[in-house]
Amino acid sequence: MTISRRTLLGTAATGVAAAALPFGRARAASKSLKIAVISDFSGPYRDIGGPTSVACVHQALADFGAKDKGYDVTVLQGDHQESPAVGTALAQRFYDQGVDLVIDVPNSAIGIAIEGVAHDKNRAYINTNSASSEITGKFCNAQTVHWTYDTYMLSHSTGGAMVKGGGKKWFFITADYAFGHLLHDQTAAVVKQMGGQEMGNVNFPFPQTTDFSSFLIQAQSSGADVLGLASAGKDTVNLVKQAHQFGINKTMKIAGLLVFINDVHGMGLDIAQGLTLTESFYWNMNDRTRAFMARVKPRTPNNYPSMGQAGCYSGVLHFMKAVEAMNNMADVKNGAAVVAQMKKMPTDDDAYGKASIREDGRFMCNAYLFRVKTPAESKGPWDYYDLLATTPADQAFMPMAAEGCPLIKT
Amino acid sequence: MMMILGKPAPLLFGQLLLGIINGSFYAMLSLGLAIIFGLLNVINFAHGALFMVGAFVTWGLLHYLGIGFWPALIVAPVMVGAFGLLIERTLIRFTYKLDILYGLLLTFGLALVLEGIFTNAFGSSGVSYDGPNILSGTLNLGFMYLPVYRAFVVFAAIVICFGVWFTIEKTSLGALLRAATENPALVQSFGVNVPRLISLTFAGGVALAGLAGVLAAPLYSVNPGMGTSLINTVFAVVVIGGMGSIGGAILTGFGLGIIQGFTEVFYPAASSVVVFAVMAVVLLARPAGLFGRVA
Numbered sequence: 001m002t003i004s005r006r007t008l009l010g011t012a013a014t015g016v017a018a019a020a021l022p023f024g025r026a027r028a029a030s031k032s033l034k035i036a037v038i039s040d041f042s043g044p045y046r047d048i049g050g051p052t053s054v055a056c057v058h059q060a061l062a063d064f065g066a067k068d069k070g071y072d073v074t075v076l077q078g079d080h081q082e083s084p085a086v087g088t089a090l091a092q093r094f095y096d097q098g099v100d101l102v103i104d105v106p107n108s109a110i111g112i113a114i115e116g117v118a119h120d121k122n123r124a125y126i127n128t129n130s131a132s133s134e135i136t137g138k139f140c141n142a143q144t145v146h147w148t149y150d151t152y153m154l155s156h157s158t159g160g161a162m163v164k165g166g167g168k169k170w171f172f173i174t175a176d177y178a179f180g181h182l183l184h185d186q187t188a189a190v191v192k193q194m195g196g197q198e199m200g201n202v203n204f205p206f207p208q209t210t211d212f213s214s215f216l217i218q219a220q221s222s223g224a225d226v227l228g229l230a231s232a233g234k235d236t237v238n239l240v241k242q243a244h245q246f247g248i249n250k251t252m253k254i255a256g257l258l259v260f261i262n263d264v265h266g267m268g269l270d271i272a273q274g275l276t277l278t279e280s281f282y283w284n285m286n287d288r289t290r291a292f293m294a295r296v297k298p299r300t301p302n303n304y305p306s307m308g309q310a311g312c313y314s315g316v317l318h319f320m321k322a323v324e325a326m327n328n329m330a331d332v333k334n335g336a337a338v339v340a341q342m343k344k345m346p347t348d349d350d351a352y353g354k355a356s357i358r359e360d361g362r363f364m365c366n367a368y369l370f371r372v373k374t375p376a377e378s379k380g381p382w383d384y385y386d387l388l389a390t391t392p393a394d395q396a397f398m399p400m401a402a403e404g405c406p407l408i409k410t
Numbered sequence: 411m412m413m414i415l416g417k418p419a420p421l422l423f424g425q426l427l428l429g430i431i432n433g434s435f436y437a438m439l440s441l442g443l444a445i446i447f448g449l450l451n452v453i454n455f456a457h458g459a460l461f462m463v464g465a466f467v468t469w470g471l472l473h474y475l476g477i478g479f480w481p482a483l484i485v486a487p488v489m490v491g492a493f494g495l496l497i498e499r500t501l502i503r504f505t506y507k508l509d510i511l512y513g514l515l516l517t518f519g520l521a522l523v524l525e526g527i528f529t530n531a532f533g534s535s536g537v538s539y540d541g542p543n544i545l546s547g548t549l550n551l552g553f554m555y556l557p558v559y560r561a562f563v564v565f566a567a568i569v570i571c572f573g574v575w576f577t578i579e580k581t582s583l584g585a586l587l588r589a590a591t592e593n594p595a596l597v598q599s600f601g602v603n604v605p606r607l608i609s610l611t612f613a614g615g616v617a618l619a620g621l622a623g624v625l626a627a628p629l630y631s632v633n634p635g636m637g638t639s640l641i642n643t644v645f646a647v648v649v650i651g652g653m654g655s656i657g658g659a660i661l662t663g664f665g666l667g668i669i670q671g672f673t674e675v676f677y678p679a680a681s682s683v684v685v686f687a688v689m690a691v692v693l694l695a696r697p698a699g700l701f702g703r704v705a
Contacts, residue, residue, distance in 0.1 A: 205682035266535030
């Protein structure tokens, strides 16, 4: 990645501008809205959320034509610093300041905590970047939509495909916190259900671990043929890199259970090649995704959007369409009403194509199984994936009956 | 297969070796910390960040200038050391006469600033650096496959640790350094430029962090947070070894690496805590650390 001084200054300037906006701008009396991106702007998940998510929100507003349609939309941003306490306080403050929509929020612990805040304040909340399938399960509420992906989808798409491809014996390396455990449990269940076998699992301390060699050696001596990584971000990058050093990629298939294109970029194709993973968005899929990428690229030239960030685009665009359809700014302050309106309308945008939102708040998109290209196959910057399989939306997510969402009367 | 305590023996031999490899990083990093603390009385919290800078400089040398790993082993530590000299002259020297906590706070702040700058410039997932081809590949040891590069790291760490220990403890330069910290006025009266000696010592300690960064670049993801994850453990190593004791830092570094390696087999969840448990026990039994002199 090359960074010029200009982009650096530009990034700094946008940050300052975003912080100053609510005070420095005269607002039209009627159709003003506030959208807050709560994300990681300084820590391990910055590249999968952060400034690129903000860029995608701005792109959605531009594509919607917010200004021309008379909407004055302020975009705010807050850094949750990977702390549920900070994230919750931010969400409360934003909603109290009249924010109509909170979006993004990587890290399931924080994503779920903010779900409760949205419910208490009755404001809309679109989570595009937490993995926990419990967001539309036991924690689900009328104010929340879960975009992009969840642990159920990841475990079934990646896990199912690997078992079908002959990878029956699994060894897991799991990040020792709620997200890792959920991802491991659901994947192990899929593996067993399909006739596979779990040879072992080791939980590594999160987030302090940088050297994974002893866990990798345990995996190597377990006799398994698939190495399942129930981890995220730089842990996954380090795991894959070190698995290569020990030659594990020659004897085992590596399944990254949550890998974003930004992680692949961080690893480099030399190391990432051959990795199997699942995302619900890839910029180089079809003409529409490429058109979206071409438009958003000037806003985030060095970090291409992964599925969560594209979800910010898709979610905000759909939110604006719902607001427009309601045609009553007083109702927009009623989060449950906005989300109900969003569920009524089918979604359609360049990043995700045509899709819909289920009654429990689950955004129903396809899950794509990708294989990372070799350096020779890659034709340009960020040209990283080959599509292996598609799980249609209606099979990609947990059936509502199994979820235990209090909104659904069974 | 032979079993020891319910675990296959090859697995345990493997862990022993991996523990030694991790221990070499602990040793190299705690070495720099121990020098800076022992001779300057500064608790350098920026050490982890400077380790990270060393790794990024290594990457940058290749990426922007086409300078490979071997030259980087010299060039990167020199650059990081020069940067250390700069911060010592412009910031840190003002804390020498103050309470030790001021230096700690200053360097802690510096660490945050450095990490922030690198996160803004390179993102949080960092960049990838490949080691030299000659060191790629694995050795079949019978009980495990050992990446050649890791064997090289252990070798390099032992050479570096011995070299530094020898310089400080056995040469006249080392004697001068130790004398200058005991009684700067006396040493100055012999015509030695003590402030310059101290600046260069700081730069030397920092260069060691940079050198560890070069060695770490091909092993780990080069990312802005890579120093933070290590620095807490490394501080524990310095405390257990005895603040300021160079030999103590080296031996403790390797020892703790091995203890941690075994913990990862028997009870992985405790592997990040075990170092601090050892620290607590050592401090209760020997408050000055294993090799420290009671002040």
